[in-house]
Amino acid sequence: MPDIFQFVDDLDGDAQQRVVDRLEFRGNYAPFVAMRDAYLARVRLPPEARVCELGCGTGVVSRAIGAMDGFDGTVLGTDLSEVLVAEATRRAARDGLDNVSFRADRTGGTGEPDASCDLVILHTLISHVADTDPVLSEAARIARPGASIVVFDGDYASLTCHCGRPAEDESVIASLLQAIVANPHVMRDMPRLLQARGLVVYDVSGDVLLEAGEADFFGSLVDSYVPIAVRAGALGEAEAAAWLERFRDASAERRFFGSCNFVTYLAEAS
DSSP states (O other), rough: OGGGGGGGGGOHHHHHHHHHHHHHHHHHHHHHHHHHHHHHHHHHHEEEEEEEEEEEEEOOHHHHHSSSSSOOOOEEESSSSSSHHHHHHHHHHHHTTTTOOOOOOOOOOOOTTTOOEEEEEEESOOGSOOOOHHHHHHHHHEEEEEEEEEHHHHHHHEEEEEEHHHHEEEEEEEHHHHHSSTTTTTTHHHHHHHHTOOOEEEEEEEEEEEEESSSSSSHHHHHHHHHHHHTTSSSOHHHHHHHHHHHHHHHTTTOOEEEEEEEEEEOOOO
């Protein structure tokens, strides 16, 4: 089943808005912001850098870099989706960020010249790509020698939402992942994949996003994507409704447990 992020523009308006709302919620969720800020503090970012973000979605990361104190460079965010790029452009204009621009390209290309970028970011992109080679090749192509390439994403094979019935919980999450993640194990294979592109990993870090009791981050996740998974045929409507009720009861009664590992690779272009 194709990952929905490969065809956001083909979703109906309600589903597109669910995706937009989830991306903005996640991108501004404090633990997620902390992970992003931590890797940005470790990359080599000249004040007048040219930054390119592949798979920018609604542009949360691109906008955050453009608004950084002391940053006098430019940021380009690219995405397959014209809908998401239009939303990113609107939000950048709202924020008065004239150093950030966005481009939609159904081929996944950036349109950037060879060796033209000081920093290339793949932030929650690579898990949505079934064939990683074109994406990593594009990132390596546009990076200057010595530039940093960031690959940050969830190790979605570790995703857990526990509502008290382990077998049913695992079955629903597995079905959900079929609709929203093309490659749940890809972050475990990144050392090999980056090496194959001639990229040298110089920093790796991991974080666990965990909620015990009430669901906030994971509540947004399931509210956003379970209905989309039902429409995509990954989940039955009755099964989804029953599980969502159990999920909400577990959260309201503060007996929910959810977790997912997130991994950051910093690599250097040769």
